[in-house]
Amino acid sequence: MTNKSTIRRVSSAVSLVGLLLLACMAAGAATASGAGSKPAMSHEEQLRYGERMYREGILPNGKPMQALVQGDVPVSGSSFTCVSCHLRSGLGATEGTVVTPPTNGRVLFQPRGLLQKNFEMVPTVRKYSLSLPQRPAYTDETLAECIAGGVDPAGRELSRTMPRYHLNEADMAMLIAYLKTLSDRLPPGVSETEMHFATVITDGVRPEDVQAMLLPIETYISKKNGIASAFKRRPQSMRMAVNMMGPDLVAMKMSLSRWHLKGAPDTWRAQLEEYYKKDPVFALLGGIGNGSWEPIHRFCEDHRLPDLFPVTDYPVISSKDWYTLYISKGVFQEGEGAARYLNTMHELLKGKTILQVVRTTRRGKALATGFLSTWKAFGWPAPVTVELSADQPLTPPLLDRLLTKEKPAVLLVWDDAAALPAVAALAHRADRPGMVVMSAVSLGPELRHIPDAARSYLYLTYPYRLPQDDVRYDSFIDFLIKGKSFDEQALRIVKQSYALGALQSQALMEMRGEYYRDFLLDTIGMMPDMDLPLYERLSFGPNQRYASKGCYIVQLGKGDKPELVKRSDWAIR
């Protein structure tokens, strides 16, 4: 590059913000001097403010940070946060054609060479490194210059995609102090030679389901350890594995503890704390429980411990929590699917009654909550809801009475197969609802035995790929299930757990040797969609915490061996 063009590039970026910055710094100096009368801020407070700037783009004074991108686009820090590109761990990412470098102190304060040491021959890392320029180590001073002016310590102008932030001196110092804490020390459960995990198994789960959950994870770990042993014996024969995994991961052994939780859920927290104290782990893999996953979810949030794909019908539904990644929203997602489906024809339902009959079991309530919260978010009034206690069956006379009273156009029955006779009896009723909606999963094996007469008006939520299509994905898990027998429920668990193995192995390979917990979740958040058995599409994204987001509405076809017939898209909009 010629000197002239270097000057032009550097100057064009710097000059625009230059005068603004001078004004900002003058203001900053005034603030700093004025701050003398206030008590000094503790280091912890500074880090909290730094974190807020990094994650939310909000200054300590409560106002959004201000910045310029693409040379001339003014943006508010709250819509253009550091975390949105450099991610929670600060270790950066690749998205499409844009590569974002790490922004944590540990990496910034070291010089960057052409290639990452020891990863020179690992294609994914090599590609990432080559897309970033060489530079000397940053200092606090040059880092501040970079954040404000967009020039790195080599004098190179950063991409115009990187915002140039207007920060006063005190705020800049807090942000930099926070960057120094990001992905700084290896977390518990990881050493140079081992990565340790645990899986949580709660009381009351069928033993065959526990085995189904463990099988793919333990197979994955044993295969990985086989590679590590082979590498130790004959490193020269493992060149391909080294290139795929990197020199550290290939040699690393993995181990899995089983954390059994016994007794009432309100005692689980203490048991988890005890396990974690004695046996610190990098992350929780899988796990299985019959009830709500909330106690384990909360524990993981509090300890900043990733928890990947637990097998649970009752995940915590949250748009803010970070550490537990679920494969789907479980039972809730079926209720959500029903609401989305009815929303596509809400114009036709205006002024008509929707009746929701809910058996107040955990499952019935989760289906109803999924429906109700989604339906209300569309802005529609709540349906008429009738609750039946857990031991009160929906009999044909009871259903008749309810229909005579409410005359609904749509009937939702959030119950299990015990309600099928009452639903089937509607075939003879002239003024029956146009649609009756139930959960296919809640019907269990009885799904295939729905009486013919009811098949025309019974619509079912089905949160998996249809069986006749999923059969094409059987080859993925043949190696796991060959010679073993699983019922339908256990086979689904094998498939869910297999997805965890695929996710985990791919994520670890893409972590570039940076085994930090937030980076594990950051890496998963940047992974391409996956097509695996059971679900139509698993997709990820920063802050997305439910990988499968769809749910079909199906009907049962005709005949003795009926197929499920799609009546909707997977992602109903």
Added chain:
Amino acid sequence: MNKTVLGIMAVAAFLASSAWADAPPEIFVVTDYAFDRASNPGAPDVVNGLCATRCNALSADYQSYYKPGGWRLIKAESGKKLVVDLDNPFVKGTCSCTGDVYDVYKDIRCPDTVNKGAAAEKK
């Protein structure tokens, strides 16, 4: 003649024999849809979206044949038009679903690669 050529010949022979032995299963991949306004001139606009759902639900997921591997799709017909009942309890009418028809062939794969789904995922 080298092994590659022999291999290609074997695959071709298999495809040819399986094609002639039985009519291959067909799938329909929808490319376009529309509500037939003449079927219910007074229907509200919502029917356009309902025909989208109706036709898309008839469509086979093309990707689900390619992604797992082991299947080969050969286009048999382009632009086929299916007229189907909207099949909705609250509004009458028909939809035109236009799409392409593919013949589905079960492919030949080396057994060693068939059951290495996990390895394939690792790329």
Added chain:
Amino acid sequence: MLSARFLRRLLVASLVLISVAGPVQAAGKNYQRSIVKYTMPDVVLVNQNGTKVRFRRLIETDKTVVVDFIYGTCTTICPVLSAGFANLQRKLGADSRKIHLISISIDPEHDTPQVMNEYLKNFRARPGWDFLSGSREDIDRVMKAFDAYFPTKMSHRPLDFIKAPSSSVWVRLDGLMGTGDLMSEMKKAGAL
């Protein structure tokens, strides 16, 4: 800490700019421009208010249309594209009513009307900027119609498409750009 050395650099850089450099846009265009003809599918999509829209009708309008492809939780590319849209609306002021900005989700599984509505609020979008989602099948059809099909959202690239009211062709801009560049491209296309 912003040092005296940095202040000096800024001053020197500013002076150098005044003497040798042109406007910022001249520092190098990082995008490619092409003129293309596309046929749009007549698909039904849903906007941030949950309203169903027929995409072809939306495009066949007497307004200038600018289209991009984004998603709600996107990290690097989409915030830049969206900040560009927001800034364009601000710069155009009252004229922004003549322009219809359309962002199309490439993550329809996640981008519900609620997610899209929040996203637009975050960028302080004004009326005239819609965010559309739909079924995977329909979104795929739109991406393919624009020759912008991404099998997975993580492989996407920054793209803007401009169509002037009377025009039957689109200006395709491949790459990230500033508002000045976008506006000058719109002028060039007869869209402003």
